[in-house]
Amino acid sequence: MKKIxxxxxxxxxxxxxxxxxxxxxxxxxxxxxTMSEHLTTNKKDNSSRFGLVRLVNxxxxxxxxxxxxxxxxxxxxxxxxxxxx
Numbered sequence: 001m002k003k004i005x006x007x008x009x010x011x012x013x014x015x016x017x018x019x020x021x022x023x024x025x026x027x028x029x030x031x032x033x034t035m036s037e038h039l040t041t042n043k044k045d046n047s048s049r050f051g052l053v054r055l056v057n058x059x060x061x062x063x064x065x066x067x068x069x070x071x072x073x074x075x076x077x078x079x080x081x082x083x084x085x
Contacts, residue, residue: 003030011077021066022077028059029081 004027009015011022018024035052039045063083067074078084 025062
């Protein structure tokens with residue numbers, strides 16, 4: 001819960017703004033990082049692997065939406081999260 005508020009303050013308008021695309025992308029990125037770390041130690045956890053793939057696809061769809069809607073916000077979130085180089 002603390003992480004959600006922190007990311008909402010950083011990428012949203014206020015701490016309660018969790019519906020904004022940037023906040024959702026940041027939350028998905030955080031969960032993807034933690035799940036990736038989990039999968040490095042638990043290589044046979046296939047259900048978590050499928051969940052990770054699902055999260056990556058959700059983030060990809062949101063990024064595609066944001067790129068079409070507002071390119072400046074898209075570039076800012078990519079740079080802030082360090083997703084593409």
